[in-house]
Amino acid sequence: MANEYSLSSWPDEREIYAKMKALVGGRVRALRRDSLAGYLDYFETRCAGSKAMIEEAKKYIPGGVQHNLAFNYPFPLAVRKAEGPYLYDVDGNRYVDYLQAGGPTLLGSNYLPVQEKALQVIKETSPCTGLFSEYELALARIINANMPWVERYRSLASGTEADMVAIRIARTFTGKKKIIKVGGAYHGWSDQLVYGLHIPGTRTFEAHGIPAEASANTQEFWPNDTAALRKLLEANRADGGTAAVILEPLGPESGTYPVTRSFNEEARELCDEFEALLIFDEVVTAFRVGPGGAQGYFNVRPDLTVFGKIVSGGYPAAGGVGGRADVMACIAAGVNPGKPRAYVGGTLSANPLSCAAGYYAIKEIVEKDAAKKAGIQGDRLAAGLKALVEERGLPFVVWNTGSIVHFEMAGLMYLSAADPDIVPKIGERKRAVEEFGAALTAKGVITLAGSRLYTSMADGDETLAQTLAAFEHALDSIERD
Ligand SMILES: Cc1ncc(COP(=O)(O)O)c(C=O)c1O
Numbered sequence: 001m002a003n004e005y006s007l008s009s010w011p012d013e014r015e016i017y018a019k020m021k022a023l024v025g026g027r028v029r030a031l032r033r034d035s036l037a038g039y040l041d042y043f044e045t046r047c048a049g050s051k052a053m054i055e056e057a058k059k060y061i062p063g064g065v066q067h068n069l070a071f072n073y074p075f076p077l078a079v080r081k082a083e084g085p086y087l088y089d090v091d092g093n094r095y096v097d098y099l100q101a102g103g104p105t106l107l108g109s110n111y112l113p114v115q116e117k118a119l120q121v122i123k124e125t126s127p128c129t130g131l132f133s134e135y136e137l138a139l140a141r142i143i144n145a146n147m148p149w150v151e152r153y154r155s156l157a158s159g160t161e162a163d164m165v166a167i168r169i170a171r172t173f174t175g176k177k178k179i180i181k182v183g184g185a186y187h188g189w190s191d192q193l194v195y196g197l198h199i200p201g202t203r204t205f206e207a208h209g210i211p212a213e214a215s216a217n218t219q220e221f222w223p224n225d226t227a228a229l230r231k232l233l234e235a236n237r238a239d240g241g242t243a244a245v246i247l248e249p250l251g252p253e254s255g256t257y258p259v260t261r262s263f264n265e266e267a268r269e270l271c272d273e274f275e276a277l278l279i280f281d282e283v284v285t286a287f288r289v290g291p292g293g294a295q296g297y298f299n300v301r302p303d304l305t306v307f308g309k310i311v312s313g314g315y316p317a318a319g320g321v322g323g324r325a326d327v328m329a330c331i332a333a334g335v336n337p338g339k340p341r342a343y344v345g346g347t348l349s350a351n352p353l354s355c356a357a358g359y360y361a362i363k364e365i366v367e368k369d370a371a372k373k374a375g376i377q378g379d380r381l382a383a384g385l386k387a388l389v390e391e392r393g394l395p396f397v398v399w400n401t402g403s404i405v406h407f408e409m410a411g412l413m414y415l416s417a418a419d420p421d422i423v424p425k426i427g428e429r430k431r432a433v434e435e436f437g438a439a440l441t442a443k444g445v446i447t448l449a450g451s452r453l454y455t456s457m458a459d460g461d462e463t464l465a466q467t468l469a470a471f472e473h474a475l476d477s478i479e480r481d
Pocket of ligand 1: 186
């Protein structure tokens with residue numbers, strides 16, 4: 001198989017920024033109220049089972065929902081079945097699934113060859129023994145075979161954990177404290193990294209319950225602003241130094257704010273100059289951008305790579321960190337005399353089920369050229385959406401990097417934290433996106449919060465046609481001047 005990268009070209013980021021600027025500078029375009037009422041009627045009449053279940057769940061679960069991605073308007077759907085490109089709710093409605101569990105199900109949901117292997121492992125080995133299994137080795141080896149800069153790999157339980165571990169390793173290895181991230185990037189919800197997430201510069205927005213000192217050594221710079229990164233590195237040099245710069249290589253939020261083509265390379269050079277480690281958070285991009293990850297696509301070597309949901313193929317306990325052998329030695333198991341060692345644990349980490357599911361999922365992704373196939377679907381979908389938006393003269397912005405398709409109708413991430421009216425603006429724009437997401441769902445399409453669509457190898461003509469029809473309906477329902 002060809003195993004090419006999923007991106008047929010790099011999007012023109014200057015054009016995207018210009019369009020996003022116009023989008024954010026203009027008024028919000030929401031659904032007409034009468035159309036919204038029609039879409040909401042779908043949820044009342046066709047989703048009664050989900051509604052009742054969520055109401056009941058509120059009695060036992062705070063807010064009724066446990067996962068960030070599931071907080072959908074007007075209420076979350078209870079999903080009973082997932083198969084290929086489709087999800088089915090408890091009321092029997094079918095949806096095209098572009099949430100893809102937040103990205104990992106590149107092969108399509110519940111991909112049979114992986115499911116069969118996972119079941120076999122449960123039967124033979126059990127999901128967990130606490131001891132070493134062959135699948136740990138198989139997983140680490142297949143990651144290394146495709147991403148050779150990941151010389152050593154450690155399995156963990158989530159992307160959040162892996163991000164936490166990566167910065168701990170960086171501090172142990174370098175003996176320095178400061179961590180620099182890009183504003184707006186999500187690197188999990190740990191005290192030190194849930195900082196300025198989603199909107200650059202909004203450092204305290206989501207920081208309730210976190211003492212200020214917990215993130216005192218976390219700094220951020222505006223996406224793509226390498227001059228600002230240099231300034232931080234320089235200032236830190238006089239203050240104990242920078243342990244690591246952590247980046248999503250496509251740009252924050254899966255490239256919602258896309259990087260310039262040379263950004264990662266420039267960041268690498270700055271890290272070398274200031275003797276800081278470079279960490280790539282490839283929770284979404286590893287294997288989805290291509291078997292070599294975003295690091296392979298850009299041909300930029302990170303010192304450490306953070307992995308998430310895809311390293312278990314969407315099965316539970318999904319995360320890991322890998323990288324340079326000398327750096328990763330900081331978390332070597334057992335005693336490492338005379339060397340500083342970062343403590344990292346996890347009873348269920350590297351369990352046979354997660355490792356086997358990850359190994360077989362990656363094997364299938366590579367053998368079936370899943371990233372490339374999903375990328376072709378992403379190109380087709382983005383082209384279709386772009387045409388629909390342009391035909392209607394709407395200011396919405398559509399672009400894709402392979403199988404990651406961005407549909408921006410409100411530009412939340414591009415709001416300025418310095419704007420005194422940012423809070424009401426977030427509210428208004430978020431509402432418009434949520435309502436649009438609900439319209440799409442009512443028409444049989446599930447997206448990531450109405451603004452991002454992950455395609456998979458399972459997509460095809462039928463899902464594309466259904467999706468474009470749903471968007472057409474929703475876009476025709478947008479209020480006009
Ligand atoms: C880039 C990135 N890093 C880290 C995480 C956190 O991963 P997890 O949800 O497994 O904790 C996510 C989750 O979506 C992510 O997109």
